[in-house]
Amino acid sequence: MLNLDLSILSWDIIGRFVAKGFVFSIQLTLVAMTGGIVFGTLLALMRLSGRKWLDAPAAIYVNGMRSIPLVMVILWFFLLIPFLIGRSIGAELSAIITFVAFESAYYSEIMRAGIQSVSRGQVYAAQAVGMTYGQTMRLVVLPQAFRNMLPVLLTQTIILFQDTSLVYAIGAYDLLKGFEQVGKNYGRPIEAYLLAAVVYFVICFSLSQLVKRLQAKIAIIR
């Protein structure tokens, strides 16, 4: 049977190897969420604009991103960015750019559904009081779309947080990498991987419970 040695579970070791990776994973998640929602909303507006020259490129981008494995997208950016700008930018920054670009595609599908969930009458009412397209979107449609889709956006963020572990492919130093280093340096890979799983589980499970509660709350108000 297995003899677990949890001596690696000390503040000293965690602080030295895991904290740095944890901070990066959270940073990556937050930046990709913010950037993804902003660019995703723009992509959604392009797709719903009714103008072919806006709709078509956005559709190609979104469907293209969604049909390629994330690991390949990470590798692509890691290869192409130095090729295009002529110098290397490091795995961490490359990962951040990749995730913003990749998550935009997924968030845009959510925002598109959200915008479509706002009833037509809202748009007509805004136009009737003389609002421009920009005002209608900014003041009437997007706030409602955003609120309707809040649980889905947050669920996507939990998935995003799990997916950040894939930066393993380019060697960026994230939460998983931190635990892996602990396992390597102290000869305790089994305990290190188990701890990594526990940490990811606790974070994702509690966040998903929070989202569930939020969903119930929003459903009542509507």
Added chain:
Amino acid sequence: MTYHWEWQVFLSDDGSGRSYLEWLFSAWGWTLSVAACAWVIALAFGSVIGTLRTAPNRALQGVGDAWVELFRNIPLLVQLFLWYHVVPAVFPAFKGLPAFMLVVFALGFFTSARIAEQVRAGIQSLPRGQRLAGQALGLTMAQTYRYVILPMAFRIVIPPLTSEAMNIIKNSSVAFAVSIAEMTMFAMQAQEETSRGIEIYLAVTGLYIVSAFSVNRVMAFIEARVRVPGYIGGGK
């Protein structure tokens, strides 16, 4: 900026007597094998667990819920490492298993949780009258599921299952982390050896898209074949 394409890289020798093109196709085969084997596990376990979660028995529901939460809240890559590094150390029965099987388990069980969610949603979307009608006819609970509920529920969940089947192809790319010779592994190694990353990645990306699209067509075919006239999406 003009890029100097060098597609003939695929015809060059990889150092072991085969061309990169041959290696690419062998890697494609590994990707499809991993995805197909994992799909069998995912579908089997996902259906059972999804059904359990609708069972009129608290304990069974609990087992189903725990299963889904466990496999859904840990990143696939971490689960893969658990199967690869931890499971063989804890359960001696898994010791001699090839890495391929461990990847299949990891991907299969990860996907089973998502399929279980779809199956549960499919079953719960059926009107309550279906279950009651089955029982009014004197069917046991098992028979009600077998002859009344599941045949309809599975037809309802085909569209979400289609996207899960496409996901499993994409997710099989994590197998690179335990050195399975699938397409992502090929992309990383061939890029390093040849320095023709753009050509290599384009080919691999293209094959991923072709694979996912083919899966999509196969599922659409199945969906059309099992259609029940007059029911959900049944058409004429």
